Each structure stands twice: as structure tokens, then as C-alpha cells.
Amino acid sequence: MDVVEVRNRTRQWALACAVFVVVAVAQRLYWIAGGRWGYTACDRTDLVDPAGGCGADQVVALPFWSGWGAVGVGVALAVVLACTVRFPGSRATAGNWAAAALLLVAAFPLHLLFEIPAALAGRPSDWRDLGARLVLLAGGVLFAGLANASGPRRGPAVVGYRPVPLWTRRWAYVAAALPVAGWAVPHSLWVLGVPVGISEQELNDIERNLSTATGLAITLVPPLAGLLVLGLVQRWGRQFPRWVPVLHGRQVPRPLAVIPAGVVALTLVTYGVLSIAVLVGRLLTGDTRWSDVWDGWAVTATLLVFLGWGVSLAVTTTGYALATSTDAAMTASEDRSLHEPR
Numbered sequence: 001m002d003v004v005e006v007r008n009r010t011r012q013w014a015l016a017c018a019v020f021v022v023v024a025v026a027q028r029l030y031w032i033a034g035g036r037w038g039y040t041a042c043d044r045t046d047l048v049d050p051a052g053g054c055g056a057d058q059v060v061a062l063p064f065w066s067g068w069g070a071v072g073v074g075v076a077l078a079v080v081l082a083c084t085v086r087f088p089g090s091r092a093t094a095g096n097w098a099a100a101a102l103l104l105v106a107a108f109p110l111h112l113l114f115e116i117p118a119a120l121a122g123r124p125s126d127w128r129d130l131g132a133r134l135v136l137l138a139g140g141v142l143f144a145g146l147a148n149a150s151g152p153r154r155g156p157a158v159v160g161y162r163p164v165p166l167w168t169r170r171w172a173y174v175a176a177a178l179p180v181a182g183w184a185v186p187h188s189l190w191v192l193g194v195p196v197g198i199s200e201q202e203l204n205d206i207e208r209n210l211s212t213a214t215g216l217a218i219t220l221v222p223p224l225a226g227l228l229v230l231g232l233v234q235r236w237g238r239q240f241p242r243w244v245p246v247l248h249g250r251q252v253p254r255p256l257a258v259i260p261a262g263v264v265a266l267t268l269v270t271y272g273v274l275s276i277a278v279l280v281g282r283l284l285t286g287d288t289r290w291s292d293v294w295d296g297w298a299v300t301a302t303l304l305v306f307l308g309w310g311v312s313l314a315v316t317t318t319g320y321a322l323a324t325s326t327d328a329a330m331t332a333s334e335d336r337s338l339h340e341p342r
Helices: 003-032 069-087 090-107 107-118 127-150 166-191 200-207 214-232 254-285 292-295 299-337
Strands: none
Touching: 003 127, 003 214, 069 127, 090 107, 090 127, 090 254, 107 127, 107 214, 107 254, 127 254, 166 200, 166 214, 166 299, 200 292, 214 254, 214 299, 254 292, 254 299, 292 299
């Protein structure tokens, strides 16, 4: 890929990112001016009306990060874009990767992982919140694409397949097994009416608030997502399989595997640590008793499952990144040797 083509790709990605930033900032300014279309207050009011944003129209004082704070972040993203176009190089690329990580973490993909299947299964959902998270997710992908396009030139694609280290493979199996054993199994039993690790009252709440379709959707999505981790240690995670139209046989771009896996791992670890910290705080203040923890031991264990899942996914992703980085280095070395005079 020549320099002109790299610059054209960079400008195309930068233009797409600029559109995202302008639209996002315009929406926040609209909210600051008093409009509430697309705004949700379901995490800040006691009203139960997900479809209507839980009384979003009644919110007078806009939270800082929903208003001027978000505008400030948009200005910072605009500065990153301007630097990428005006001063291309490693620093600008690092800024784009940082912007992508910020947006992807703010989207909190773990929430989407549960709420979208539940919404499709018929559960009343806050479409404004889901839409906003999907927009943030799209913005993160755009900035990741810009970082990849503006980054240093790479050597040709690796021919063949080099296995990942054994330790990476073992951690991948742990990351695939945890959501099955720690999430799918107990939730399947609860959907079937078996009170394993929870009280009868909690089981009754589940049966009353969740339909069978919603329960199955929430139960099946995490283990299916866990199976994708195996792609980080299998051939189909490095080269598109034959049954994939157009792309079959081509190398899977490293960012396509590393970024989503890394963001999900960070989200899982953050959720697990914060949830455990909240539980410990409630135990210390007496708001939660040890007897309650024992009665609902399966719910408490779920927090550890999320933490373990995030750690194992992070280690697996690191192993994949190191293995593919080694592939790229070996390919560049082989390419140089072919052009050296003999």
C-alpha cells in the first residue's frame, strides 16, 4: 500500500469520525438547550417507563457528563482528529487508539450483551439507552479504524498458520468454560424453577419479571459469546474460514480480534471489581448480612465468574496479540531477507 493510498484511507476514516463527533456534540447541545429527544433518565429516576426514558422530559438539571462534560470530550476528540490529519505519526495513532478505548468502554458492551437479547425477546427496554450505547460502540469502531489506517505500514500477510502458545490456549478454555458453568447452568435451572443458590423469593421474582423467552435469551448469550474466545487460539481466528464469502482465506485483521476482546475483558474485570467492592461495602455497613450472602451464594458467585471471565479473556487476548505480533515481525524479517543481495 503506497503513501497516497494510506493518506486517502486515513482521510476517509477521519471524515467518518468527524461526522460522529459533530452529531454527538450537536445532540448534547440540543439537550443542554432543553430538548430531550433521545435522552434517558432511567438510571436517575424512580419512574418505571423504559419506553419513555423514565420521565426524561421531566428532567430539568442535566447531569454534567450528559451535557457540558460530553461536549468537552467531543472537543478533545476533534483535537485528536485534527492532529491525525495535520500531523500524522505514532502520537496521533496513539491518540486515536485512546479515543477508541474510551468510547468502547463508555458503551459498556456487557450491558448490550444482556439487554439486546432481552429486548428482542419482548422485555420492556430503554431503547434510548441502547441506542446511545450502540452509537458509542460505532464511534469506538470508527476511531479504531482510523488508528489502524493511520498507523505504521505493515509487511505482507503471513502465509500459513502458527499456533499460539500452550498457556494462551489453556486460558482460552477457561474463558470459554466460565460463562457456561458459572452463568448458563445456574440461570437455566432458575428458568426451569429450580432454586439453586437463591432464595424462593428471588426465584419468584425471576418467574414474575422474566418470560421464558427472555430468560433463555439472557441465559444463552454469554456462553455463545464465550465460544468466540476460542477463535483467539484457533485457525479461524487468524484466517477467515472457507465458508465466509469474499473474505475466505484472508488474514483476520488483528484489531478486529484484539479490540473487541480487550474491551469486553476490561468491562468484565471492571464490573466484577466494582460489584465485589459494593458487596464488601454493604457487608461492612451492615446493609447486607452474611446470611443473605449465604442464601444467595449463586448470585455472589456470579460476581466472581465475571471477574474470572474478564481476567482469563484478558490473558488470552494478550497471548493472541503477542503471537500475531510475532507473526508480523517474522514476516517482515523474511521479506527483508528476500530483498538482500546475495
